[in-house]
Amino acid sequence: MSFAIRHEITNRGVAFCWRLLGLIAASLLLVHHLDRTFHDALHPALLWRNAFPILLFALLLYGLCGRAMLTLLLSGALAALVYKINTLKLRNMDSPLTPGDVQLGHQVADHIGFFAHYTGYHTVSLIGEPLLMLVLAVVLWRVETPRYRPRWLTRLGLVVLSLGVFYALLHGLRPWRELYSDRDLTTYQQWNPVYSAQSLGMLAAFVRMYQDMQVRVPPPDKQQVAAFASHNAQEIEQRQTRALTQELPDIVVVQSEAFFDPGVLKHVEYGQYDPNYQRLAAGGITGSLTTPTYGGGTIRTEFETLTGYPMLAFPSVQYPYFGLAAGWMPTVPHRLQQFGYSTTLFHPYEAQFWNREQVMPELGFQHMYFQNSFKDAKYAGIYISDRSLFKRVLAYMDQDDSKPRYTMVITMENHGDWDRDPGDLAQVLREHPLPPGLSSQGQEEMTYYVSHLIHGDAALADFANKLLARPRWTLLLFYGDHLPALSAAYADLGFDDDKTAPEEHTRFMLLSNRPFNPAQPRQVNLAAYDLPGLLFDTAGLPEDGYLAIASTIRHAKVRKTLGNDFNYARLQFNAALMEVSCGRKLDTAGRCSP
Structure with a gap:
């Protein structure tokens, strides 16, 4: 192999390594700048967990286009847009971006006028900034030199690697489930996305919530529900066997x-x-x-x-x-x-x-x-x-x-x-x-x-x-x-x-x-x-199984027979989990009907 060829391969390898390091550094700096969690303290372990999804997206783009500056522009613009949307949602709903928001993409598109009332003057930037980035992207595509551009096999590897790791990350496959576990994300609270995003960073909390979504209904404590139903069997039975009154009322419910x-x-x-x-x-x-x-x-x-x-x-x-x-x-x-x-x-x-x-x-x-x-x-x-x-x-x-x-x-x-x-x-x-x-x-x-x-x-x-x-x-x-x-x-x-x-x-x-x-x-x-x-x-x-149990729980809370409100809430949650996980009505004994 001639010296010129060896020199060219070496230069390509060095350039590739430097560009990867540049993408890593840019991802870390973006999160540090955009996420308020890191404005007062660095938290290196949390910082890289928040930067990692951005890095994966950047690697995907780099593999697709082979242009480092274009990759930096597009990945940075997308990160800024996501954080801006997160800020707007926090302002209007006191909730960060969550995996459930992905389901609303078509709702936002179909009712853009409605959601514009929430974004206010930010609507211009939410639409205008991506358009500006698109124009700049076209310019960079034309002017950025392709010198030391990774070969097609290397780029294909980046695309496959980034997509594979991204899938494993969101679906909680090993080792990503362990790296985003309660052991490392000690302040994560599944029921409190605001606190989780504020203490862990928005993207780390989002990844963990997405991982948890893979199991939609947590397993209920069946014994707790059955024990309560057994202890209160007489009241539950009375609710189920109520005789219909001769006159049934019209019922009007107004959700204001x-x-x-x-x-x-x-x-x-x-x-x-x-x-x-x-x-x-x-x-x-x-x-x-x-x-x-x-x-x-x-x-x-x-x-x-x-x-x-x-x-x-x-x-x-x-x-x-x-x-x-x-x-x-x-x-x-x-x-x-x-x-x-x-x-x-x-x-x-x-x-x-x-x-x-x-x-x-x-x-x-x-x-x-x-x-x-x-x-x-x-x-x-x-x-x-x-x-x-x-x-x-x-x-x-x-x-x-x-x-x-x-x-x-x-x-x-x-x-x-x-x-x-x-x-x-x-x-x-x-x-x-x-x-x-x-x-x-x-x-x-x-x-x-x-x-x-x-x-x-x-x-x-x-x-x-x-x-x-x-x-x-x-x-x-x-x-x-x-x-x-x-x-x-x-x-x-x-x-x-x-x-x-x-x-x-x-x-x-x-x-x-x-x-x-x-x-x-x-x-x-x-x-x-x-x-x-x-x-x-x-x-x-008359009330059926779940409703009879839920009403009995409600009266038990009024009578203070369950102790504190936490016990009441846990019992109510477990009854609802059983009802949904059964896919059918819960019976009055607190068990799934056959």
């Missing part, structure tokens, strides 16, 4: 978008902005409501109230309407149909959003009315007003029908984000001034939110009065799905209990135009997954 009482904030009184809700709640069953989401992710709360399954039982599932919800589930609509109920859904927004058009029939809704059924409705801001929605529901409820009806109403008027002009609605603040101490951004958020809250509260009063004035026995369940992400207002005012916004609760009320059972507590704090049992208790309806 972003409803909460600002009275939990300092310098704000309860009922100051929702006096009608306070008045109505005083005549029913009411309390705080723990929901499984904050600032967004409405379908998480929605799923709990339809199924009675706590979302925390499935920590790897972020969006239950994409992969978890299924037709076999004995939801509230399915259960009520067995007693002769018709089931109807009203939601004045696009049918495809959150996959509702496909999922809701599977969960038991026979009739559905989405945005295309509200063509003549009036708007409040950019969404159909609660008053128009309630008017449409009342017209439906007034139709002659011998069947009892279960009607779920999902509102949209007070949907965020809340840094927009409320328009004419702002005039309601003349009689309801905002609290002192708000910054300009906090005042903007509260002005928009409170204006719609007051407007919706007036609509609720009119709706409840007319609905409950009907001669037919009617139950009205009203609750908020999550707190709105009024980040600046919360920072300005603070909460009475000094907790953070994601730790706060919304509220619920259950009203009836018949007297309540005197034995039912009128003030009770619940979780969203407790609401199905509350409805069945109030209506006196």
